[in-house]
Amino acid sequence: MTDAVSLTGLRGEFSSRGGFSGRFDAAVNGGAPVSGLVVPDRDGTAVRITGPDAGAVLRSAGLYGTATGGSLDLTLLPEARPGHYAGSLDVTGLRVRDAPAVAQLVDAISVVGLLQQLDGKGLAFDRVLAEFNLTPDTLEITQSSATGPGLGISLDGRYSLATRRMAFAGVVSPFYLVNSLGSFLTRPGEGLIGFNYTLGGTPEDPDVSVNPLSALTPGLFREIFRRPPPN
Numbered sequence: 001m002t003d004a005v006s007l008t009g010l011r012g013e014f015s016s017r018g019g020f021s022g023r024f025d026a027a028v029n030g031g032a033p034v035s036g037l038v039v040p041d042r043d044g045t046a047v048r049i050t051g052p053d054a055g056a057v058l059r060s061a062g063l064y065g066t067a068t069g070g071s072l073d074l075t076l077l078p079e080a081r082p083g084h085y086a087g088s089l090d091v092t093g094l095r096v097r098d099a100p101a102v103a104q105l106v107d108a109i110s111v112v113g114l115l116q117q118l119d120g121k122g123l124a125f126d127r128v129l130a131e132f133n134l135t136p137d138t139l140e141i142t143q144s145s146a147t148g149p150g151l152g153i154s155l156d157g158r159y160s161l162a163t164r165r166m167a168f169a170g171v172v173s174p175f176y177l178v179n180s181l182g183s184f185l186t187r188p189g190e191g192l193i194g195f196n197y198t199l200g201g202t203p204e205d206p207d208v209s210v211n212p213l214s215a216l217t218p219g220l221f222r223e224i225f226r227r228p229p230p231n
Contacts, residue, residue, distance in 0.1 A: 004061075004062060004137075004161040004162070005028065005029060005061045005062070005161070006028075006029060007024075007026040007027070007028065007034070007036075008026060008027050008028075008029065008030045009026055009027050009030070010024050010025070010026040011024060011025050011026070012024025012025065012026075012036075014038070018040065019039070019040025019045075020038060020040060020045050021038055021039050021040060021045075022037075022038055023035070023036065023037050023038075024036045024038070027060070028051075028057050028060040028061050029060045029061060029062070030060070031056065031059070031060030032051060032053060032056035032057040032059070032060040033051065033052075033053075033056075034049050034050065034051040034057060034072075035049070035050050035051070036048060036049045036050070041077060041078055043077075043078045043079055043080050044078035045078060046075070046076065046077050046078060047075070047076045048073070048074070048075050048076075049072070049073075049074040049075075049076070050071070050072060050073050050074070051071070051072040052071060052072075053068075053069065053070070053071075053072075054067065054069070054070035054071060054072035054091040054093075054094055054128075055067035055068035055069050055070055055094060055095070056068075057072050062161075062164075063139075063159075064096075064099075064203065065203065065204075066096060066097055066098045066099045067094055067095070067096050067099075068094075068095050068096075068097070068122065069093055069094060069095050070091045070092060070093040070094035070095070070128075071091065071092050071093060072089070072090075072091050073089070073090040073091075074087065074088070074089050074090075075087060075088045075089075076134065081135075083135060083136040084133070084134070084135050084136075085133070085134045086132075086133055086134075087130075087131070087132050087133070087134055088129075088130065088131050088132075089128070089129065089130040089132070089144075090127075090128070090129055091125075091127070091128040091129075092126065092127055092128075093124075093125075093126065094124075094125045094128055094146075095121070095122035095123065095124050095125070096122055096123050096125065097121065097122030097123065099123075100203070100204065100205070100206050101166075101199055101203065101206035101208060102123065102153075104206060104208035105153070105172045105197060105208055105210065106151070106172075108195070108197070108208065108210035108212075109172060109174055109195050109210065109212075123148065123150065123151060124148045124149070124150075125146045125147060125148040125151075126147060126148050126149070127145075127146075127147050128144070128145070128146045128147075129144060129145050130143070130144035130145075131143045131144065132144070136161075137160065137161050137162045138158055138159070138160055138161060139158070139159040139161060140157075140158050140159075141155060141156050141157060141158070141159070141168070142156055143156055144156065150174070151172065151173070151174060152172070152173040152194075153170060153171070153172050153173070154170040154171045155168050155169070155170035155199070156168065156169065156170060157169055157170075157199070163202075164202045164203065164204075165200070165201065165202055166199055166200055166201060166202065166203070166206065167199075167200060168198065168199040168200075169196070169197065169198045169199070170196075170197060170199070171194040171195065171196055171197070172194060172195050172197055172210070173193060173194040173195075174193075195210050195211065195212060196210070196211045197209060197210045197211070
């Protein structure tokens with residue numbers, strides 16, 4: 001799929017009649033099991049991948065090492081250049097623990113109960129949605145959200161598959177179950193009250209910056225003051 005992420009041990013049944021198509025079972029980088037469907041598309045072959053353990057898939061792909069559980073539904077649509085895809089991700093029931101970047105975000109907005117969850121069974125996210133572009137060396141997230149009862153997070157920006165460096169920006173919204181009551185005025189994953197943040201560094205050693213004054217900006221007007229993702 002890319003230089004850093006591959007499907008190994010692939011077994012399936014395929015046909016070239018009317019374009020390459022079929023179904024398969026495989027493992028992500030020799031780890032998490034997934035199933036897939038391939039169908040012809042304008043610029044090549046489109047792929048849909050599903051898995052019973054989204055956390056294991058993220059760990060095997062080297063994208064997120066502390067997520068567990070959840071079901072995964074991933075779609076990749078080929079673009080004109082080889083190895084370039086437009087994609088979408090839908091994960092339900094994901095749990096995250098011992099995550100340095102999330103811990104820094106939660107600590108910055110002083111939500112002690114959520115920090116305890118991160119150190120214990122993990123912080124639960126009911127739904128994770130993402131739209132992205134994938135190249136052989138870069139994952140560009142154009143829009144994403146992770147929402148659970150205690151926290152909502154939006155994020156966009158770039159992640160280098162080669163250097164593992166992040167350049168993201170977004171909004172973190174505490175107490176999302178209540179805070180999201182006005183979410184029709186905001187982006188997915190953002191409540192009426194949210195803190196703008198930037199995220200750099202690597203997943204193991206993140207560099208998080210939170211603007212506490214941004215919580216005073218109503219969600220309706222947040223786009224006016226939103227900073228672009230860092231380079």
